[in-house]
Every structure is written in structure tokens, then in C-alpha cells.
């Protein structure tokens with residue numbers, strides 16, 4: 181039989197790095213990281229406007245069974261984000277407002293789940309942000325073993341315990357702790373640079389000039405014409 185573990189100790193990123201990455205948001209941090217780390221878009225925000233960043237507590241559950249989510253609560257620390265996966269695909273509603281209440285009591289700031297959530301109105305009402313593959317009322321049991329704080333794969337993305345999780349309306353990004361500071365710095369630079377670009381675009385500047393794209397378009401054989409040539413070619 182496979183071994184199952186609840187691992188208590190997790191190496192987390194420092195608070196300043198996590199705060200800087202939350203400010204950057206998913207898209208900028210993802211670019212700054214070299215366009216890596218995103219979960220697939222099937223795991224999406226179930227509310228509007230929530231932005232979180234924290235340390236991953238990972239949970240590997242049997243499909244249709246939330247036993248290990250309950251087991252995970254006591255190893256969480258304030259600022260953590262619970263990342264739930266199942267060992268085969270499942271959209272069952274294994275998480276709802278009761279589990280959210282329990283997690284919040286232990287300082288957890290949000291849930292990322294490769295499975296389903298339910299009680300979505302109550303979750304929105306209480307302001308506990310969730311990113312999930314599905315919203316589905318299907319009930320689950322507490323019967324099968326799994327693990328807490330082992331590496332998992334969520335929506336195609338490897339997540340290790342303690343990884344930095346950033347989530348907002350654009351999706352969910354996961355970064356290794358070791359990369360955090362450098363990505364936070366690069367993201368801050370990007371944002372400063374974007375402020376300048378935004379101002380220029382606002383005043384009517386064209387991207388093709390700002391980014392010097394006209395030579396590239398010409399090199400790629402893109403021709404400017406007043407009307408489509410008669411043969412359409």
C-alpha cells in the first residue's frame with residue numbers, strides 16, 4: 181500500500197516577497213518569472229476582485245473524499261493558501277463554507293482546488309476566495325487516505341509545499357520560494373515600465389511605433405494597401 185503522510189514543516193517565503201508578488205498580480209508576476217508557473221485556465225476564480233498571495237499547503241485527496249482537507253487544517257499557518265488536488269479527475273463539491281470557516285479560523289487566506297467547490301453563495305458572502313475547476317453540489321465522503329504537504333499537480337502545474345501561490349481574476353500562478361525575490365523585483369520593474377507605456381497609449385501612441393514593429397511587419401511580408409487587391413491574394 182502506498183504511504184500517506186501529513187507533513188507538518190513547510191519552508192515558506194518571506195512576507196515582503198509575498199506582499200510584493202500580490203501587488204504585482206498574476207499576469208505581471210507570470211511574465212516576470214519568464215512565462216512559467218500558471219495553472220491551466222480550467223481552475224478559475226469563483227468571485228470577482230479577490231487578489232491573494234501566500235504559501236502553499238498542498239493536499240492530495242482521493243476523488244470524492246475530503247478527509248485530507250480536514251487533516252490539513254491544523255498544519256496551516258496564517259497567510260497560507262490551501263491547494264487541493266485529487267488522485268484522479270473529480271469535480272465533486274468537496275469544499276464549502278464549513279471548511280472555509282475552519283480554514284479561516286487558522287488564518288488561511290484562500291483555496292485553490294483542482295476539483296469542485298459548493299456553497300458558493302456563502303463563500304462569496306463570507307469573502308473567502310476560491311479558485312476551482314468546478315462549482316458542483318455533489319457531496320463527498322470522509323473515508324480514504326491521502327497526503328498533506330507532498331508535491332502535487334494542479335491543472336497541469338507542479339505545486340510543492342511552501343511554493344508561493346498568487347491568485348486573482350486572471351488565474352493562479354505558482355512560484356518556487358527560491359525564485360520569489362528575483363521575480364518580485366522583475367515584476368516591480370515591469371509595472372513601472374507599463375505605467376509609462378499606458379500613458380503613451382492613452383495619448384494615442386501606436387504599439388507598432390512604440391515597440392518598433394514596422395520593420396518586423398515588413399520583414400514578415402505584411403503589406404499595407406488602401407484596398408484589398410482584386411484577386412484577394
Ligand SMILES: O=C([O-])CC(=O)C(=O)O
Nearest residue numbers: 274275276277278279320
Ligand atoms: O462538508 C463538506 O463536505 C463540504 C461542505 O459542504 C462544506 O465544507 O461546507
Ligand SMILES: [Mg+2]
Nearest residue numbers: 276277278299
Ligand atoms: Mg457545506
